[in-house]
Amino acid sequence: MADTLYRSQVLPSDVFAALPEGLSVTIESHVAMAGLRLRDLAEVLNTTPPVQPNTWAATPDGQMVWLGPDEWLVTSRDQQPHELESTLREAVKERGGAAVDVSAQRLSLRLSGVLARDLLSLGCSLDLHPSVFTVGSSAQTALGMTNVVLLALDSAGEDYRIFVRSSFAGYLADWIVDASAEYVN
Amino acid sequence: MQLIECPWCGPREETEFHYGGQAHIAYPETPSELTDTEWAQYIFFRANPKGLFAERWSHSGGCRRWFNAVRDTRTYTFLATYRSGEPQPEVQS
Ligand SMILES: [Zn+2]
Numbered sequence A: 001m002a003d004t005l006y007r008s009q010v011l012p013s014d015v016f017a018a019l020p021e022g023l024s025v026t027i028e029s030h031v032a033m034a035g036l037r038l039r040d041l042a043e044v045l046n047t048t049p050p051v052q053p054n055t056w057a058a059t060p061d062g063q064m065v066w067l068g069p070d071e072w073l074v075t076s077r078d079q080q081p082h083e084l085e086s087t088l089r090e091a092v093k094e095r096g097g098a099a100v101d102v103s104a105q106r107l108s109l110r111l112s113g114v115l116a117r118d119l120l121s122l123g124c125s126l127d128l129h130p131s132v133f134t135v136g137s138s139a140q141t142a143l144g145m146t147n148v149v150l151l152a153l154d155s156a157g158e159d160y161r162i163f164v165r166s167s168f169a170g171y172l173a174d175w176i177v178d179a180s181a182e183y184v185n
Numbered sequence B: 001m002q003l004i005e006c007p008w009c010g011p012r013e014e015t016e017f018h019y020g021g022q023a024h025i026a027y028p029e030t031p032s033e034l035t036d037t038e039w040a041q042y043i044f045f046r047a048n049p050k051g052l053f054a055e056r057w058s059h060s061g062g063c064r065r066w067f068n069a070v071r072d073t074r075t076y077t078f079l080a081t082y083r084s085g086e087p088q089p090e091v092q093s
Helices: A081-095 A116-121 A166-183 B036-044
Strands: A024-028 A032-037 A056-059 A060-070 A071-078 A098-103 A106-112 A138-143 A146-152 A161-163 B003-006 B011-013 B019-024 B054-059 B066-072 B077-082
Touching: A032 A060, A032 A081, A056 A071, A060 A138, A060 A146, A071 A081, A081 A098, A106 A166, A116 A161, A116 A166, A138 B011, A138 B077, A146 A166, A161 A166, B003 B077
Parallel strands: none
Antiparallel strands: A024 A106, A032 A071, A032 A098, A056 A060, A060 A071, A106 A161, A138 A146, A146 A161, B003 B011, B019 B054, B054 B066, B066 B077
């Protein structure tokens, strides 16, 4: 019987069970995410928000992703969504910044393996070669027919994180499974 | 398909962008003093040149920032893109 899907679990747990060798996708549930707006830059969570477009920076337990000249997406593995939101808000409110919990907005998928870059290139128009899109790179772009935030986690093109809007996660999962069919021997 | 250079993100597929009409139209300085005709001019009337045209574009599929571009309406060639607030660059078609 099909899984019952909830806001906190928007994909069936076995959706990526049958991917070909050299490709794996993990559903990273329970990642807290917050939107951060800040003009007057300051260190937040011991991390200076990256000002270079298309990059991300590591925080002690997550990532800070450039979304715009005054906008970042902050993720946390250890903090609860409301904790992350209030920690960030405390850090930036004196400077006129804002932090909003957006944990339910996107699902985090970890795509890895020697086929990972090849698979992404089937639905993404960016140059993902590691000499261009390497560890620390990010992009808000289209994958298949949906918008994603794509992060490079290594410098070999074999480890990526994809943030996809929860309501499009089912579509993207189907797309990944479909696109990977050509690698099945 | 062509690439459009977002002033923040760099070159991206055209499908990531949305069009926003003529650029550099200033909001009236004294709106309360405008006649209906002047309001209509401000709201509805736009240039429609054959050739270079400064336009607003939004990188809606990416950083979601508005920016400006100079495009040749005859060829659809983008000759320059620049951030909001920056002056329109001099370009030749
Ligand atoms: Zn952009």
